[in-house]
Amino acid sequence: MxxxxxxGGESIGILSRIGRLFTFLVxxxxxxxxxPFKIDRILRQIRFIGAQxxxxxxxxxxxxxxxxxxxxxxxxSRLGSEAFLGPMVALSIMKxxxxxxxxxxxxxxxGSALTAEIxxxxxxxxxxxxxxxxxxxxxxxxxxxMIAGFISLPLLTGMFDAIxxxxxxxxxxxxxxxEYATFFGEINTYVWVxxxxxxxxxxxxxxxxxxxxxxxxxxxTGSSGFGAEGVSKSTTSAVVLAAIMILIWDYFMTAFLF
Amino acid sequence: MIELNNIHKSFSGHEVLKGVSFKVExxxxxxxxxxxxxxxxxxxxxxxxxxxxxxxxxxxxxxxVNSLKKNALADLRSRIGFLFQGGALFESxxxxxxxxxxxxxxxxxxxxxxxxKVLNVIDQxxxxxxxxxxxxxxxxxxxxxxxxARELVWEPEIMIFDEPTTGLDPIIGxxxxxxxxxxxxxxxxxxxxxxxxxxxxxxxVNKVAMLHEGIIIETGSPEEMLSSKNSxxxxxxxxxxxxxxxxx
Ligand SMILES: Nc1ncnc2c1ncn2[C@@H]1O[C@H](COP(=O)(O)OP(=O)(O)O)[C@@H](O)[C@H]1O
Ligand SMILES: [Mg+2]
Numbered sequence: 134m135x136x137x138x139x140x141g142g143e144s145i146g147i148l149s150r151i152g153r154l155f156t157f158l159v160x161x162x163x164x165x166x167x168x169p170f171k172i173d174r175i176l177r178q179i180r181f182i183g184a185q186x187x188x189x190x191x192x193x194x195x196x197x198x199x200x201x202x203x204x205x206x207x208x209x210s211r212l213g214s215e216a217f218l219g220p221m222v223a224l225s226i227m228k229x230x231x232x233x234x235x236x237x238x239x240x241x242x243x244g245s246a247l248t249a250e251i252x253x254x255x256x257x258x259x260x261x262x263x264x265x266x267x268x269x270x271x272x273x274x275x276x277x278x279m280i281a282g283f284i285s286l287p288l289l290t291g292m293f294d295a296i297x298x299x300x301x302x303x304x305x306x307x308x309x310x311x312e313y314a315t316f317f318g319e320i321n322t323y324v325w326v327x328x329x330x331x332x333x334x335x336x337x338x339x340x341x342x343x344x345x346x347x348x349x350x351x352x353x354t355g356s357s358g359f360g361a362e363g364v365s366k367s368t369t370s371a372v373v374l375a376a377i378m379i380l381i382w383d384y385f386m387t388a389f390l391f
Numbered sequence: 392m393i394e395l396n397n398i399h400k401s402f403s404g405h406e407v408l409k410g411v412s413f414k415v416e417x418x419x420x421x422x423x424x425x426x427x428x429x430x431x432x433x434x435x436x437x438x439x440x441x442x443x444x445x446x447x448x449x450x451x452x453x454x455x456v457n458s459l460k461k462n463a464l465a466d467l468r469s470r471i472g473f474l475f476q477g478g479a480l481f482e483s484x485x486x487x488x489x490x491x492x493x494x495x496x497x498x499x500x501x502x503x504x505x506x507x508k509v510l511n512v513i514d515q516x517x518x519x520x521x522x523x524x525x526x527x528x529x530x531x532x533x534x535x536x537x538x539x540a541r542e543l544v545w546e547p548e549i550m551i552f553d554e555p556t557t558g559l560d561p562i563i564g565x566x567x568x569x570x571x572x573x574x575x576x577x578x579x580x581x582x583x584x585x586x587x588x589x590x591x592x593x594x595x596v597n598k599v600a601m602l603h604e605g606i607i608i609e610t611g612s613p614e615e616m617l618s619s620k621n622s623x624x625x626x627x628x629x630x631x632x633x634x635x636x637x638x639x
Contacts, residue, residue: 258479261441266493267469 157349162341164269164276165283174277182243182278182344183285187292189242190235194293197230198222198300205301206309215309219316220323222301223294227324227391232291232332233383235286236339240375244347247278248371251351252364260352275352278344286340287333294329331391338386339379346375392417398437398447400430407433409605410447412595415598416464420575420591422580424627425516425602427637431585432476434510434602435551438583439471440464451549469497472542472580476553478534486513486537487522493545512544515570517563532559539567543574550582550632557587564588568595589628593617601627603636 201222209215251274254260263270298320306312350371354363400408415421423431436442437449440456449456454467481491484637490513494505496619513522516536526534539555555571556564568588570594575582586592593599593613600610601624609616609624619625626634 157520172408199424238559253482257477258475261436262473262475262479262481264441264465264506265439265468265471266497267465268496 153353154349157352158345160271161279161345164271165279169272170280171273171277175280176295178277179285181241182247182281182340183288184287185190186235186242186285187237189238190289191296192232193234193238194226194296194369195300197234197293198226198297198302199304199321201297202226202301203303206311207306215305215311216315217319217323218301218305218311219318219320220322222305223298223320223324224328226301227294227328227332229332229383230388231290231297231340232335233379234338235293236343239282239289239340240343240347240379244343244375245368245372246356246391247344247347248351248368249364250355251348252367255352255354256271256360256363260261270352270370275344275348278348279341280346282340283337284340286336286343290332290336296333301330304314333381334390335383335386338382340380342378343375346378347371350374372386392452392584393421393438394450395434395437395478396448398444398452400433400437400442400444403485404589406605408437408444411602411605413600413605413607413610415581415583417581419578419598420584421598421600422589422596423583423585423602424587426627428479429602431602432553435473435585436585437554438551439468439473453536455630466638470548472545472547472550473548474539474542474552474555476557476585478526478538480538480541482526485523485525486518486529486540489526489537490540490544493541498545503582508544512540515543516540517566520624532563535559536563536567539570543570546578546580548572548578548580550580552582552584552586554585555586556591565591568592571595603627 202218205221206215206219209221251260254274260270260274263273299340302313302316304379306313306316350367395414396412398408398411399406410580411430411434413421415546423434425431433442437444438451438456440449440459443457451471453468454463456467458465460469480486481492484492487509490509491505494500494508498505499515500508510519510522513519518533518536518537518540521529521533521537526537529537535555535558539552540552542552550571552571556567559567568586568591571582574580584592584596598610599616600607601614601616602608603623609619609621611619616624617628620630623633626636
């Protein structure tokens with residue numbers, strides 16, 4: 134009987150937390166699309182989530198493009214079709230690598246910091262202080278991050294696309310001696326704007342997932358532990374949950390939308 | 392007017408408040424005393440709806456705090472100044488921006504008016520020169536004063552101070568209490584103060600309530616409290632280690 138009660142209690146706990154997670158998303162989106170917009174906070178968060186991630190995204194973008202080109206060249210040349218290296222690099226970067234790796238990288242870099250920042254605001258009563266002024270913490274803290282995530286991720290993904298293809302070109306053309314015209318000519322033939330947009334749309338949703346999950350974990354810090362320990366727990370959970378959700382959501386988006 | 396009626400509150404099985412009741416009339420200041428960790432801060436959070444009681448009611452100006460809709464609660468809160476025990480300054484903002492925040496966000500005043508008010512109150516709490524510092528660059532006592540300035544600046548009708556003088560040196564602590572007294576004379580806010588500086592605060596308040604083991608064991612004027620027959624109150628006020636209150 135105790136066992137049944139335990140399972141029941143745990144399940145209700147999990148269900149109510151899932152409910153809370155999605156209620157949080159609804160509020161977060163509501164306050165992101167209704168005025169007044171806190172422009173200065175949005176810009177600050179775009180700088181933090183977006184601008185400050187640029188360097189690391191460019192770095193992993195270059196190497197991702199290079200390694201795809203390296204692997205691809207070996208495989209394609211066995212089939213005698215190394216001419217298709219360009220489209221192969223471009224498509225795998227645009228459709229999958231750029232949005233997913235950018236999402237994971239931003240989760241690790243900015244998502245964790247976001248959770249820690251909001252978690253500290255929670256345990257030091259800064260969120261209570263906002264509420265005590267009769268103001269809404271969703272408008273001041275959460276919405277700017279949602280908007281910043283939604284705007285920053287596609288931009289970062291676009292940069293990843295460009296530098297990744299450049300990395301692929303370096304390896305394919307400069308190292309393996311493929312013709313410049315072949316590499317880019319085939320890209321021109323086989324890669325369309327739709328392929329680019331597929332990754333961009335994905336990245337927009339990843340931006341929302343990252344801000345949503347990170348803010349949620351920070352906002353509810355303290356319900357699972359206190360003080361610095363509570364914050365470090367939330368931060369870990371945020372990174373893990375956001376990463377998992379990005380990968381799962383990526384599968385479903387690819388399977389059903391594209 | 393603030394009225395708490397039979398408030399009960401437990402945290403994961405640990406019963407902190409076991410039926411707290413008291414009343415603060417309009418324009419009156421109540422001092423809440425009691426041992427650390429007995430739930431004084433928890434009581435204050437109930438007054439403004441940051442915590443919900445398991446049982447009992449909280450009324451502020453006749454409004455039942457826990458049955459208010461979101462907007463009505465926000466309206467009520469925007470008349471209440473609340474100094475958190477830890478200050479709760481916004482760490483991403485300078486002292487100036489912290490103090491200006493409520494004026495900018497709530498009052499929509501002219502820039503120059505805001506600047507005048509902010510610099511004036513920063514001066515009153517003795518923080519002139521630290522306007523452009525961030526909270527992390529200030530000592531604990533300075534943070535407390537900056538947080539106090541953020542509440543005093545917009546002159547709320549109701550003020551709640553959670554240990555405004557704890558951690559301050561005696562001179563600054565005294566100055567802060569004088570400032571609160573002076574503000575009260577001018578604005579007649581309704582207030583609750585938690586403090587351990589009893590001798591000083593007793594001069595400026597009308598009413599004292601003592602919390603002990605989850606209930607208010609005695610309420611009265613400062614004089615009544617000082618001559619109380621309750622041995623718990625006597626021991627607490629005199630600070631004796633011997634007596635019915637055991638701190639171990
Ligand atoms: N949000 C909370 N969750 C769980 N326990 C809490 C919470 N807030 C306060 N407590 C507990 O309530 C008790 C009273 O705390 P507090 O009101 O801060 O005491 P004090 O009288 O020193 O202000 C403490 O045992 C504290 O651990
Ligand atoms: Mg306290």
